[in-house]
Amino acid sequence: MQRFLDLTLSGLSQGAIYAAFALALVLIWRSTRVVNFAQGSMAMFTTYLALLVVDAGASYWVALPVALVAGLLLGALVERVVMRPVENGPEINPVIVTLGVFIALQALASLVFGAQYRSFPAPLGLGGLTVGGVNIALTPYGLFTVGAVLVTMLALVALFRFTDLGLRLRASAFDGEVARLLGVPVGRMLTLGWALAAVVGSLSGLLIAGGSLVWPAYMDGLIVFGFVAAVLGGLESPVGSVVGGLVIGLSLSYVSGYLGSELAAFAALVILVAVLLVRPAGLFGRTTVRRV
Amino acid sequence: MSTADPSTSTDRLEIEGLTATYGPVTALEDVSVPAAPGAITAVLGANGAGKTTLLRTVSGLVRPAAGRVSLGGRDLTGAEPERIAAAGIAHVPEGRGVITELSVEENLRLGSLLGARRPTGSGGRRFDTDGVLELFPALAERFRRPADTLSGGERQMLVVARALLTQPSVLLLDEPSLGLAPRVVSQIFAVLRDLTDAGGITVVLVEQNARSALQVADTGVVLSLGRVVAVDEASALAADQALRHAYLGF
Numbered sequence: 001m002q003r004f005l006d007l008t009l010s011g012l013s014q015g016a017i018y019a020a021f022a023l024a025l026v027l028i029w030r031s032t033r034v035v036n037f038a039q040g041s042m043a044m045f046t047t048y049l050a051l052l053v054v055d056a057g058a059s060y061w062v063a064l065p066v067a068l069v070a071g072l073l074l075g076a077l078v079e080r081v082v083m084r085p086v087e088n089g090p091e092i093n094p095v096i097v098t099l100g101v102f103i104a105l106q107a108l109a110s111l112v113f114g115a116q117y118r119s120f121p122a123p124l125g126l127g128g129l130t131v132g133g134v135n136i137a138l139t140p141y142g143l144f145t146v147g148a149v150l151v152t153m154l155a156l157v158a159l160f161r162f163t164d165l166g167l168r169l170r171a172s173a174f175d176g177e178v179a180r181l182l183g184v185p186v187g188r189m190l191t192l193g194w195a196l197a198a199v200v201g202s203l204s205g206l207l208i209a210g211g212s213l214v215w216p217a218y219m220d221g222l223i224v225f226g227f228v229a230a231v232l233g234g235l236e237s238p239v240g241s242v243v244g245g246l247v248i249g250l251s252l253s254y255v256s257g258y259l260g261s262e263l264a265a266f267a268a269l270v271i272l273v274a275v276l277l278v279r280p281a282g283l284f285g286r287t288t289v290r291r292v
Numbered sequence: 293m294s295t296a297d298p299s300t301s302t303d304r305l306e307i308e309g310l311t312a313t314y315g316p317v318t319a320l321e322d323v324s325v326p327a328a329p330g331a332i333t334a335v336l337g338a339n340g341a342g343k344t345t346l347l348r349t350v351s352g353l354v355r356p357a358a359g360r361v362s363l364g365g366r367d368l369t370g371a372e373p374e375r376i377a378a379a380g381i382a383h384v385p386e387g388r389g390v391i392t393e394l395s396v397e398e399n400l401r402l403g404s405l406l407g408a409r410r411p412t413g414s415g416g417r418r419f420d421t422d423g424v425l426e427l428f429p430a431l432a433e434r435f436r437r438p439a440d441t442l443s444g445g446e447r448q449m450l451v452v453a454r455a456l457l458t459q460p461s462v463l464l465l466d467e468p469s470l471g472l473a474p475r476v477v478s479q480i481f482a483v484l485r486d487l488t489d490a491g492g493i494t495v496v497l498v499e500q501n502a503r504s505a506l507q508v509a510d511t512g513v514v515l516s517l518g519r520v521v522a523v524d525e526a527s528a529l530a531a532d533q534a535l536r537h538a539y540l541g542f
Contacts, residue, residue, distance in 0.1 A: 164405055167394075171402055174393045181351060181385065182458065183377040183406035 006137035007257040013142035015249015016149040017207045021226030022241035024201035029235050031173035031193045034094045038101035040219035043205025045105050046071045048113045060123040068199050075198025079191045109216040122211030145207045228272045234282025302329040302414040302492035303364030303461040310359035312349045319345040320518045326511055329414050329492035334509035336502045341515040343498040347464045351383035352376040380413055382460035386467050388447045392440035399439050403457030414461035415493035424453035445476035465497040481508040502540035506530040514539050
């Protein structure tokens with residue numbers, strides 16, 4: 001029972017990170033129909049920027065907002081400079097371009113920051129908390145991870161649900177042409193959408209790096225798990241992506257704990273195939289066909 | 293070259309000599325459409341005549357190869373759709389243009405967001421949410437519902453109401469009667485007639501249902517293969533049997 005509880009707790013904090021990454025993918029997918037394969041590389045790059053800030057002697061709490069703002073700008077820049085020119089071409093073009101950005105950023109990071117492993121600080125303790133005399137697998141940093149993702153998600157929900165800007169963002173995502181006919185500057189909304197997604201992506205990159213190692217390809221594993229989480233949630237639904245992330249986090253934790261950690265990646269792919277076979281629209285996907 | 297009378301605040305829409313192409317295909321050739329404040333112009337013709345392209349060109353979704361679109365003397369030719377919408381031309385696209393993922397209230401609020409940035413349109417009447425719900429009471433009952441739960445007629449009411457909330461000087465309607473029960477069509481046309489009669493709002497509607505469109509319109513334009521083949525008062529077009537048989541199918 002103690003073991004099950006431990007696996008559940010570590011699965012949830014790991015799942016929160018997958019959820020953030022999946023949320024970033026979903027935000028871009030639902031507004032542009034592009035799976036942003038560069039999301040991981042963009043997050044890696046901003047995490048290195050955070051590391052620069054820490055190297056310069058500043059605290060983690062300075063590095064964190066610096067990296068998130070850098071993510072915001074990087075997202076806007078990638079959309080404006082790289083994605084915008086291929087927006088109206090064949091559908092495969094933007095996807096290939098994100099793959100190009102993925103590779104280019106990793107190469108650039110190797111050149112600028114070096115390809116060696118670097119350790120990334122954690123702002124809070126990594127030892128398990130003690131509850132009622134029992135040491136459990138919930139660390140202060142794990143709590144921070146879950147809290148940060150939760151706060152980010154609630155802030156996004158509030159933005160989309162309750163503000164005029166959020167309404168414009170959603171209208172642009174759901175039907176760009178109608179939105180333009182209602183005076184919404186859809187181009188600017190797309191840029192903002194990419195920027196917001198990149199902030200959430202950067203957060204996932206920072207969280208998974210905390211107390212661990214970073215190198216230019218350190219996000220590659222997270223890309224796979226985050227993608228599975230997004231598909232599980234239906235790719236369309238921000239709430240679905242978060243639920244998907246937590247489910248994947250828990251599943252992988254149980255698989256690693258009970259069957260062996262070498263099976264984690266295999267389990268993720270089994271879940272992916274199972275979802276696509278049984279419920280291709282995902283747990284929260286809309287099955288209605290959209291007119292084009 | 294504006295003919296707008298500077299002594300009135302009504303914005304006159306001018307559509308002159310529009311030519312539009314899709315690659316090698318010419319969809320519109322030298323099309324001019326008379327449109328007057330307080331009047332309804334019906335653009336008629338068979339499928340593929342260029343009716344939808346005409347409206348899309350006026351609202352900026354299609355860039356014209358030649359010709360001019362202006363509102364109140366302000367040149368809008370080739371401007372971005374969001375700018376043309378902000379200038380006061382409300383385009384209700386074919387297939388209703390309801391954003392089904394949003395609620396009825398949110399669809400209407402999108403219209404109000406633009407309307408809040410605009411002066412009152414040429415109709416001289418300022419529309420608010422309560423006002424448009426009075427015009428279309430069926431929407432009031434569905435206010436909080438997702439828009440995809442609406443019937444076809446309710447969707448048409450929603451997009452007209454949403455367009456009115458943008459405080460437009462010009463309403464462009466693409467096939468407002470498509471797939472609707474005759475009773476709903478006459479209700480919507482009656483609202484349009486009331487709006488134009490009450491003030492200087494300009495309505496241009498594209499219709500395949502030529503018979504009912506000519507009943508409500510003041511002026512008719514008949515398109516065939518992208519060219520204007522007839523322009524006249526609506527009653528005169530409806531009385532021209534040869535024209536009706538050749539182009540209008542009734």
